[in-house]
Amino acid sequence: MPRLTLPQAEQLAQAILRRHGFSEAYVQSIAATVLAGERDGCSSHGLWRLLGIVQTLKAGRVEPCAEPQVHDQAPGVVRVDARGGFSQLAFAAGLPLLADKARTNGIAALAINHCVHFSALWIELEALTELGLVALACNPTQAYVAPAGGSRPLFGTNPIAFGWPRAGQPPFIFDFATSAIARGDIELHRRSGEPLPPGWGVDRQGRPSTDATEVLDQGAMLTFGGHKGSALSTMIELIAGPLIGDLTSLESSAHDAGSKALPYHGELLIALDPQRFLGEQAAQHLARAEALFMAMQAQGARLPSQRRYAARANSLEQGVEITQTLYDDLQALLD
């Protein structure tokens, strides 16, 4: 399998993006995103994403040179209109004002509107935790998942992510889909003909189904955690949809109109400043959070990002390996 150093992988990504007409700001920020995914062992958010990015551009479903507009919506709220571009530039444009507001007020929100979205949320949470901020992020996607008790696609895979800064250590970060499983995993079962584990999907009558084709084509995926996961997914639809004046997953699917482009919707981030909550006692209380992490690890529990950080350490030393097929597909995007 071809092995690339991280600079080689980044240059390849940049060359592909430049070749297809993205402005230099998008070339840099999108390449950094897919590189971070590949580096951290999240290949579904890695270089492979460039195929969908170029496809979305060719379908006319993303603006390659959109300049995000930052609105100072309220003392605690930043809005960034991505104007149909990928989310990365909008996030970068809103970050300084979000951090300022969080430091002034203790808590602040960033609403990103009208963006095309493929990024894992942990990348943004790392940027916030590096500033010493605690942060939450979530977004709808497109309608694949039925609410608990339902039978039709309505919710997206709706990720939610949380970050907590740690002194002298990588942050505590989790980032998970509220669907029971990624859609890609159900696709893999369809291809292999293997039955789905229980809890992944329902048929068109809302009955539990282990048939991947039935779940994908007639029924729906399910959320994780039964009615509790379904409630969380509803919350994400609401606070990262109507609350910020942007699309729900069902509306995003309608907007897509079968083009199979990367999804177009909004995103909500909330940042909290421990210094502002705790004042002079911040260090003392953050040390108690460290005691919690130690107690988790002492009984064999893994912190959510540990696997990702291990992959990162490995990639920094040895670069990344991708399949020959992916390498060839990426090279073809340079022609």
Add this chain to the structure above:
Amino acid sequence: MPRLTLPQAEQLAQAILRRHGFSEAYVQSIAATVLAGERDGCSSHGLWRLLGIVQTLKAGRVEPCAEPQVHDQAPGVVRVDARGGFSQLAFAAGLPLLADKARTNGIAALAINHCVHFSALWIELEALTELGLVALACNPTQAYVAPAGGSRPLFGTNPIAFGWPRAGQPPFIFDFATSAIARGDIELHRRSGEPLPPGWGVDRQGRPSTDATEVLDQGAMLTFGGHKGSALSTMIELIAGPLIGDLTSLESSAHDAGSKALPYHGELLIALDPQRFLGEQAAQHLARAEALFMAMQAQGARLPSQRRYAARANSLEQGVEITQTLYDDLQALLD
């Protein structure tokens, strides 16, 4: 079974609280809380709670006349020191400033510290949604639950709740424990000798266990939703613990020191003002939230609070029925 009108139930609760020396402000607010639980069919948060409330008082583990102190911590943060009293008065004391800050800034937080806590969170979220605010609330409890991959009690049952105001309708509210099941349900299995369903608990080696006694006495309960629920529970420990300068569930258990009193810890609420996020377009976007709720119900999914609202309508007409045992126990508290 004895049936009480809602005024009768409230007067009974008030008489018990007065008899045991709570200040009139606590008499009113605690009685309103247990009445709301009983009325909405949540008997575990209903009149039955008075037994634990009086027991906690007799054990010297709650201040019956504490006056909460409100601190304007930051432009977006209210802190209320409950000074060892029950959480109700602290929430009521902080609510006006929280609402002001949310309306001014778009987003604001209320940190309640040093309170004794037994209230369901939906009661507070109803107060916030009545003011037109979207709200989130969460708190640690005491250590009963192992992190995913662990084997020892570390997290609490850590509830999380969310409320969304609806014009002319009761709000959309969910309120659930991040444990797979309530501790009381495992106690019931211990008494009946029935095996636990899979996913509720682990033995002392962290292996799945269906033995209630083993789970309660040597192992630990589990979160809902595997590693995702465990991640959420960790977040609640952090943001409603160290972030607000208050106890984690493990620290709350240590503070309890075997007294079996109602738990002492903090609580975090976040309020968001849709008017401030959306301005003149608020009505249009909130209507899209209604479309989401209709789409859920059209496919047979229930909104999270529907059962509670149905019980409420019934109780308002017919009063509430409690067991003779509970009625006798409550009467005994009047002696």
